[in-house]
Amino acid sequence: MGEECIHGFDEGLCAICSPPPEPATPPKPARRPSPARTAPRERATVRGATSSRTARSSSASAAPVDAGATRIYHVTHIDNLGRILGAGALLADVGEPAATPAVDIAAPAAREYRRSASIPGAETTVAEYVPFLLSTDAHLWHAVRTSTPDPRLAPEAVARPAADHVILVSSVGAAAGARRDIPGEVVASATDAAVGGAGLAADWTAVERMIVRLTLADDGEGLRSGELLVRGSVPSNGST
Numbered sequence: 001m002g003e004e005c006i007h008g009f010d011e012g013l014c015a016i017c018s019p020p021p022e023p024a025t026p027p028k029p030a031r032r033p034s035p036a037r038t039a040p041r042e043r044a045t046v047r048g049a050t051s052s053r054t055a056r057s058s059s060a061s062a063a064p065v066d067a068g069a070t071r072i073y074h075v076t077h078i079d080n081l082g083r084i085l086g087a088g089a090l091l092a093d094v095g096e097p098a099a100t101p102a103v104d105i106a107a108p109a110a111r112e113y114r115r116s117a118s119i120p121g122a123e124t125t126v127a128e129y130v131p132f133l134l135s136t137d138a139h140l141w142h143a144v145r146t147s148t149p150d151p152r153l154a155p156e157a158v159a160r161p162a163a164d165h166v167i168l169v170s171s172v173g174a175a176a177g178a179r180r181d182i183p184g185e186v187v188a189s190a191t192d193a194a195v196g197g198a199g200l201a202a203d204w205t206a207v208e209r210m211i212v213r214l215t216l217a218d219d220g221e222g223l224r225s226g227e228l229l230v231r232g233s234v235p236s237n238g239s240t
Contacts, residue, residue: 065215067208068173072132072228075141077103077157078166089233090168094127105144105157105165110194117194119229122184122202126194129187129229132175134214137224141167152192168236172211175234180204187229190214190222 074090079102084090091099094115104111115127133141143150145162157165172186179185183203188210190199201210207228214222 065212067211068171068176070134070172070211070215072134072170072172072175073136073138073141074130074132074168074170074234075105075144075165076101076168077105078164079103081166084168084236087233087236089235090130091233092128092130092231094125095232105154107152107154110152114194117196119184119187119193119202120200122187124184124231126229129193129231130175130234131193132170132228132230134211134226134228135220135223136167137220138226139224142224170234172207172228175228175230176204179231180207185231187231188214189227189229191225191227193227193229 076084083100083102087097091097093099093111111127115125117126118124119126119129140150140152142148143153143158144165147158147162149155149158173180176186181204186202186204186207187193188201188207190210193200199210201207210226211228214226216222
């Protein structure tokens, strides 16, 4: 027999005197990416793609411009309201009957010029039409509001407070009425209609195209300089 340990076991058999070797520690497995950490990145990518598709879809499905529903604005002095209501209509400067404003906001030279400026193909002059602006930010109304001299306005019109003026509001379709079917009765212009070389549209299809183009041009900038003309008169109950 071999030697015994102090605990009475043969050498090498005592778990206390001769403990077994520690088992080798297995290598740690490589960490896999956590699904929780990758999911946000994937979701962000999906959101970005969805946003781009939505933006393109919104742009492609934008509502078309309704030319007939486009608002139009006639600026006058408040003292002229009585005559407008008495006549039951807004009247053109030239015609039967013709407008006789108590307070004329137009510059005399500009009014005379409009009486001689013709509408191509209609055998009429600009003064035979009731003029309307196409925006509350129109350059003419801006001049009145800010007291800025404008060759189309009488000096008194920009010297007095803007509150002395009123804006009568209608729509292209309401002002045109059945006359939209008669060429030359409704005219649209990209600028002051009396200015030489102004692009004029004198039949309804062309008028609609002009208004759509002005609405879409430079975020509505075209409407600020444009003008709509309605021949003869526009009933005052068609504006507010």
